[in-house]
Amino acid sequence: MSKDEHREGIGGMINPRRYGIERVAYLLMRLSGLGLLAYFIGHIYETSNILRGQVGWNEFMEMISTTEGHIIMSIVIAMCVFHTVNGVRVMLGHGGVGVGKPTRPDYPYDPASQNYRHKIGIYSAMVLAAVAMMYGLAVMFGE
């Protein structure tokens, strides 16, 4: 990317502070997507240990059944729930569902596409992700 273009770059793309909760959801969607992709690759490696037989499998399970492993797994749960719920919201939006109807705008302009339905969807995704994460932590550290 040339300096002449004066693009914000990745720093500007991931900056969530200027444009409200929609931009925070945009960032979390990207981060959770990348996180789940990384987990997916790790998960293939993890399950491939079955080829080493029961002893090899148990050894590997023992290695990842640590406090750090449980915390990573709870973050994966949160990412999965957020990405799913927010993904449904975004897919509906991409189909033009719930983004409002065109009308003559009146000052002060309040964009109809950034309406309460989508904000509720974003907050719901965050709350559900937090609840699922806490449930996962309770299960893994419960005993």
Place this chain on the structure above:
Amino acid sequence: MAQVSSISNEQSPTAKSIILKISRYNPEHDESSQFMEFNVKYEKWTTVLEAILDVKKHYDHSVAVRYSCRQATCGSCGMIINGKPRLACFTKISELDSNVVTVEPMNNFPVIRDLAVKFEKLFDTHQKIKPYLIRDDTELISDEKEFLQTPEEVEQYIQFANCIKCGLCNSACPTMATDSSFVGPQALAQAYRYVADSRDKGKDSRLKIIDDSHGIWRCHFAGSCSQVCPKGVDPAMGIQLLRGYMLGFRS
């Protein structure tokens, strides 16, 4: 280069003052941009553009800024004001609620000098989506003499006809921040404006243009474009409705 300068001229007793930080950059001989600071007096109705013009008039006439109508109609004076893309003529200093006002050139546009940016790419992408009515006949040879529309048909697109091509939406877009080939929210919203116009018959050719790897599918509905639009155009809505056409959700 940075300095604090006070403009000494007669002001009313109700005037307050702020520090106006102006980004200075000449791509021909500067390595990077630097801020110059000016102490500027303002009233509650003073706009950021008026403050910049005060600086030009009283202290440093070399500050480069593009402006024309001063009433949010020409779309010339878009810039980053305290971190967000806004029109300088449409932003009052008093509503920024800050003692320091920072002005920088719009992001995602090549800088000509200081606060002035090149609009060629914006106009090119706007032109690319064929921003005019496409049909085989014309009003001149039609028996009806003019193509009539119901008020409901006008409502479908009139909001998007308010676009003044100021480029604030493209400056706020997170995809534009990293993808130099992206069509951008301005052009996509204008594509919707013509697709939704009942007089237009060029829907298929327009959808073909934006159905591209750097076209409409690169929009991720962050909505920042709609939040900064000074005319209430709501490009995010137009883009999603347009995508609804392409996905078959809308007819």
